[in-house]
Amino acid sequence: MKLNLILTGLALAACSTITMAQQENPDTAVFRRIRNAEMNSSQIPQIAHYLTDVSGPRLTNSPGYKRAADWAVATMKKWGLANTTLEPWGEFGKQWEINDFSISMTAPYSAQLRAYPVPWSANTNGMQRGSVVILTPQQSIDTTYLAGHAAEFKGKILLITGGPYNGEGNFKPTATRLADTSLANLKDSYLVSRKEIEGAFNYMAMFRKIDLILKKAGVLTLISGGRRNVNGTVFVQSQYGHKITDPETIPQVDISLEDAQKIKRLIASGQKVEIAINLQGTTSTSDTKGYNVIGEIPGTDPKLKAEVVMLGGHLDSWSGATGATDNAAGCIVMLEAARLLDSLGIKPKRTIRIALWGGEEQGLYGSYNYVKNHFIDAPTFTPKPEQGKVSAYFNLDNGTGKIRGIYAQGNTAAAAIFKEWFKPFHDLGATTVTMSNTGSTDHQSFDWAGIPGFQFVQDELDYETRTHHSNLDDYDHLSMPDLKQAAIIVASFVYQTSMRPTMLPRKPLKKEIFVFDGL
């Protein structure tokens, strides 16, 4: 899930012009078949293994992403899905992966450092050793300060760290589930205003400037020790660097708070600290296109099979780990839901289409471009014929926690329908239909295009505290029981959407600039 760079959702107003076309009668017999199949012959651990362990980090366009995407296409084909393909969505930028990395403190004594290369970082010139200069977070974004001190940075390693921080025990659990009171009061979440996004992009532009200053100054490496990088968790993501037009950055690394603060204190008490670093990645521009993974279960009703129900999640991850909860989890659930529906031979009336997106972490690129390619002409904001044929898009991208409800995104009529559909799953803890909006992930692309796009409400578990964009986001942090529950519900909702006499009700289309356009 992308955070902090996302458009405010569409209008919250209820869609009073649309009413429920029929009484909802979910096919609970099929729901039970789905549930039994998942509980008795789940493939979730295997799918998880291939998307995380076997693929490795799935940074957009990286070899790891390609491994995962190729595996997904081949596996869906093996299951018997139709039209399985890697579909290019447009220009993304540079491929990057790390080949060799080591970092340690070499003076005043030898010590390991918990640190990770920033994606799309430049390489060091082989193994480099340098003494360390500390920058406060404020200094690190003050171009005047940096330009004025450039002479002191030559051949140095710069370490950004704030503090001092107070060592405090961890008296709160890192994992939580939503209490009933929380479910009853779900607010808008992960929404960022256009203005905030512009601010973030201005920051990126500033980072580019800073990078040029530091490169010119002859800095060896820039290391960041953020305050959340504590207790063994290090968050690793880049601000920029993937675009063909992005100049090469200086070598960049994210480090644990404990290490950063130790080095800061050592320097403050007069010790000379030296770090040795060797960062060797491969950057390639042999294929700069971005790709989504697509597969279908064709509809069987002659009148309705041209209509489509979509389900998906983003396949790309950051590079500090194998992106298990962000967002292999969502892809695992969607693949398993597709597999279940296919394997049960339930013959959907409408076509079911799964999409695993690339480029989400850099700006919802995969889904937004898919929507532009298929559903709406962006410059004129004119819907294409396909736009009228998509009943709904269901997304999952809030970690490994089970489904507790759904964000109706202000779609009152759809909300009433979902309330009925959740009834058979109350015993699994999924009860809540909130009118609130949520953002920062791919259903927003559909919402923007006037297609009902929904993200499920999930239990948090350790998502925000430990795994989201961190070095710990590996397979063992997946909760298999939670993912199974989610697959059951997603498969059932998708099935029901495919069988319903009419498509799901829509909100009125509202012309709006999409979040990243023109930035």
Added chain:
Amino acid sequence: MKLNLILTGLALAACSTITMAQQENPDTAVFRRIRNAEMNSSQIPQIAHYLTDVSGPRLTNSPGYKRAADWAVATMKKWGLANTTLEPWGEFGKQWEINDFSISMTAPYSAQLRAYPVPWSANTNGMQRGSVVILTPQQSIDTTYLAGHAAEFKGKILLITGGPYNGEGNFKPTATRLADTSLANLKDSYLVSRKEIEGAFNYMAMFRKIDLILKKAGVLTLISGGRRNVNGTVFVQSQYGHKITDPETIPQVDISLEDAQKIKRLIASGQKVEIAINLQGTTSTSDTKGYNVIGEIPGTDPKLKAEVVMLGGHLDSWSGATGATDNAAGCIVMLEAARLLDSLGIKPKRTIRIALWGGEEQGLYGSYNYVKNHFIDAPTFTPKPEQGKVSAYFNLDNGTGKIRGIYAQGNTAAAAIFKEWFKPFHDLGATTVTMSNTGSTDHQSFDWAGIPGFQFVQDELDYETRTHHSNLDDYDHLSMPDLKQAAIIVASFVYQTSMRPTMLPRKPLKKEIFVFDGL
């Protein structure tokens, strides 16, 4: 604090033959001076910085231990303490420190591994690459199995890991404080029976055998991925290897559960996993003696100054981090208490002696040998004259949590006294005198020798869950407010012990074999 290799404490029976010699009237005016001084001009952060950040890991006899010990001696001298010295206690064994270490997965793709060298590990022969063979925990201790499969291990990296483990969210806080009900029901803790210790030593002997089998088989490195090494915490300690008579081990590494399980799953699904490792430490036998740090505030009463009150904690640590909570914390508190008492010029009647022990983690060596050198002739179990002159020994070694009480170790008469002494500190949360015993640390050496030896009850914070013997045991996991509280209480108890008309009451001396003798 040493765990799992410790003798059962002395008899639990109350000491009915000894009664309180006088009404206890703690000098609350001095207690208040101590408290004000600590709250207004604490040196704890500085002491902590030098013992952790500046010294580095303080593995017994390592250069890091020497740096910390030398700093402590010099600093106590600077403060004005008397008889500050590094006192050898006998033969310990090899000095070892790590100079260069890197490890990564190189196939099926390049990935960092969270792993740490086991102390006293042999070096690899430069950078080594090998494919991985998985051993279950059971196989790893089955000498018949290992000998039978030796041919398959040549040039391989062996990885011990169990599981599969279920990824579960972390719904319990890792840090806790003792609730009133817990304080009211403190049980014996950290006590291990002689039989259990013998079992542990038999394990060590077995590990030596296994090591020989694996060395002969040509194993490159042995990697252990224990089930507690999860969520960014990796526990790092050795079973043996420091003794001059210990043969050189094979290269050994501790790894995170997430990495270990990933590799195990990759191999299970048919991937060939290769690891590259370079482990270069320095082992030296230039000085095989062990050392304790000693300093004194001389008593001022002509009749009582030959009597001694001791306070201490162990200075040595494991090597995965800088041993902040195990047990820089205890040393910081004891040094600060000594500094406070000295700086306040309170003229103790009895001599106050601080001791920072070496070799605790390998078997309470520093304190036990100190006790044998000064207080008791072990072969005959005959007390030496000095034994009768030590009023008490106060120890701190349960992490960074504040003091909540004291273990009276079955000394009823002392318990009654401590109850009075705690009264001025009830507002700081220190209230409890338990008759229970605690073990696994240096007060046991004194207890064994018939000298009242006490360990304080402390809040747990993240000790057992995160920092104790782990890669996270660094400065930022110290709770400064807790350490200040502890320094106030320790200084006050030590002061009161030094001023009391008579020495603290004793339990009867009971002849017993000390835990590690003959093992």
